[in-house]
Amino acid sequence: MILYIMSKNKNIAVENDATAKGVIAMLREIAIIGGGAAGMMAAIVAARNGANVVIYEKMNRVGKKILATGNGRCNLTNINLSHQNIGCLHSTNRDLVRNILKQFTVENTIDFFEILGIAHKVEAGGKVFPMSDQASSVLDVLRYEIDKLGISVLCDCEIQSVKKIKDQFLLKDQNGVEYRADRVIMVTGGMSSPSLGSNGSGYGLAKSLGHKVVKPFPALVQLKLESPFLKVIKGIKFDGEASILVDREALRKEEGEILFTEYGISGPPILQLSRSAVEALEYKKKPQLKIDMFPSHTHDELVALISLRLSYQYDRPLDFSFIGLINKRMIPIILKEAGIHHLDKLCSEVSNKEIRNIVKILKDWEFSITGSQTWANSQVTAGGIDVSSICPETLESKLVKGLFFAGEILDVDGDCGGYNLQWAWSSGYVVGNEATIK
Numbered sequence: 284m285i286l287y288i289m290s291k292n293k294n295i296a297v298e299n300d301a302t303a304k305g306v307i308a309m310l311r312e313i314a315i316i317g318g319g320a321a322g323m324m325a326a327i328v329a330a331r332n333g334a335n336v337v338i339y340e341k342m343n344r345v346g347k348k349i350l351a352t353g354n355g356r357c358n359l360t361n362i363n364l365s366h367q368n369i370g371c372l373h374s375t376n377r378d379l380v381r382n383i384l385k386q387f388t389v390e391n392t393i394d395f396f397e398i399l400g401i402a403h404k405v406e407a408g409g410k411v412f413p414m415s416d417q418a419s420s421v422l423d424v425l426r427y428e429i430d431k432l433g434i435s436v437l438c439d440c441e442i443q444s445v446k447k448i449k450d451q452f453l454l455k456d457q458n459g460v461e462y463r464a465d466r467v468i469m470v471t472g473g474m475s476s477p478s479l480g481s482n483g484s485g486y487g488l489a490k491s492l493g494h495k496v497v498k499p500f501p502a503l504v505q506l507k508l509e510s511p512f513l514k515v516i517k518g519i520k521f522d523g524e525a526s527i528l529v530d531r532e533a534l535r536k537e538e539g540e541i542l543f544t545e546y547g548i549s550g551p552p553i554l555q556l557s558r559s560a561v562e563a564l565e566y567k568k569k570p571q572l573k574i575d576m577f578p579s580h581t582h583d584e585l586v587a588l589i590s591l592r593l594s595y596q597y598d599r600p601l602d603f604s605f606i607g608l609i610n611k612r613m614i615p616i617i618l619k620e621a622g623i624h625h626l627d628k629l630c631s632e633v634s635n636k637e638i639r640n641i642v643k644i645l646k647d648w649e650f651s652i653t654g655s656q657t658w659a660n661s662q663v664t665a666g667g668i669d670v671s672s673i674c675p676e677t678l679e680s681k682l683v684k685g686l687f688f689a690g691e692i693l694d695v696d697g698d699c700g701g702y703n704l705q706w707a708w709s710s711g712y713v714v715g716n717e718a719t720i721k
């Protein structure tokens with residue numbers, strides 16, 4: 284016998300009474316607080332399972348952050364990520380991250396978006412982008428699916444309190460309007476880029492329900508350096524290598540385009556290293572940044588190259604001899620840092636020791652890191668809801684039955700390269716599923 288069960292937004296056909304009971308159990312109101320990547324994924328999965336889903340979003344539309352991702356191109360995942368290889372995701376519970384990525388893999392993500400209409404391409408480093416090169420296309424297909432599934436979306440609705448009363452949750456927005464739900468999925472993001480919606484409000488909601496928050500700090504963010512030269516060298520870009528040193532130990536090294544700025548330093552390798560630097564500062568350590576402006580040359584090769592140039596230009600001033608090798612604005616600074624104060628001395632007068640000192644600066648220039656740019660500039664939040672109180676298979680709260688967390692609000696964050704969105708898709712998928720079946 285086919286039964287039709289009226290859900291708020293759709294008719295669900297079921298085959299017999301037993302299944303009908305299952306579906307009735309699934310016809311629960313699921314409140315999703317936050318319409319970002321994780322929230323939209325959770326909503327789609329829960330609605331496909333037959334639940335009544337409402338997304339509560341404080342901004343005037345869902346998915347604003349997605350539009351800003353990948354410089355407007357949306358680096359939606361990374362083919363190098365798998366549950367066996369989670370090195371680019373950071374958390375105090377790595378097993379939890381593995382469990383979740385196993386349940387909704389990178390391949391599942393690519394298929395999910397292909398079915399919605401997003402053809403994909405893989406770029407350097409395994410980064411996956413939509414073929415259209417438009418982040419807006421990713422948001423368009425998600426919103427289309429949300430509409431198609433009849434998911435209710437309440438925008439300009441900031442949830443300011445969540446309480447559990449018996450088996451139900453009571454949510455209240457900024458105007459005092461109350462909403463009821465059987466399950467709550469909290470996906471309010473972290474604190475990074477608050478102009479796109481995520482301002483840390485979810486931490487307060489979670490704390491009011493008994494959860495602890497691991498102190499958040501900005502990651503994937505530009506670094507502030509201590510240096511008297513920044514005003515002169517700001518705007519200079521070069522392909523180089525950067526490493527983070529903490530207690531003289533090199534923690535991590537990255538190559539790519541590096542940019543000096545008025546406050547310090549930026550560029551993809553710096554963003555990638557920033558987590559280790561900011562974490563060290565949080566622990567009151569004194570991290571250093573080491574810059575190698577000639578990563579393709581060893582020290583000896585660079586000494587040989589410079590010696591050769593000086594021998595050709597023996598009757599020219601030393602500072603002039605570096606024109607064509609390094610940015611002109613950099614020359615006096617590099618020479619002074621190398622302890623050479625007569626910048627215009629003749630090349631023939633330069634000693635081997637001085638050449639070695641110059642090479643030391645060009646390859647091992649060290650700066651003290653004094654801080655990072657603000658939340659407004661950071662792309663992701665390290666820290667967040669303490670995962671020790673979260674079930675590592677289902678992402679349900681161990682403290683409050685029926686409450687789930689996913690995405691950046693949790694103490695899980697990733698490197699640059701599609702890892703953060705993959706975490707949002709995988710964890711969103713798991714909670715969307717679990718909230719309908721548990």
Ligand SMILES: Cc1cc2nc3c(=O)[nH]c(=O)nc-3n(C[C@H](O)[C@H](O)[C@H](O)COP(=O)(O)OP(=O)(O)OC[C@H]3O[C@@H](n4cnc5c(N)ncnc54)[C@H](O)[C@@H]3O)c2cc1C
Nearest residue numbers: 317319320321341352353358442472480690691701703704
């Ligand atoms: C500029 C930029 C570029 C990025 N590029 C990439 C990239 O290319 N690839 C990648 O993998 N990652 C990228 N990231 C990181 C990635 O976008 C995030 O990690 C991911 O979007 C997090 O998803 P989320 O759903 O957990 O949180 P969010 O996307 O932050 O969504 C949270 C939502 O909750 C809403 N909200 C917050 N509080 C409340 C409340 N109390 N009531 C109702 N609604 C609320 C917010 O308005 C927001 O819409 C980038 C981030 C930034 C800022």
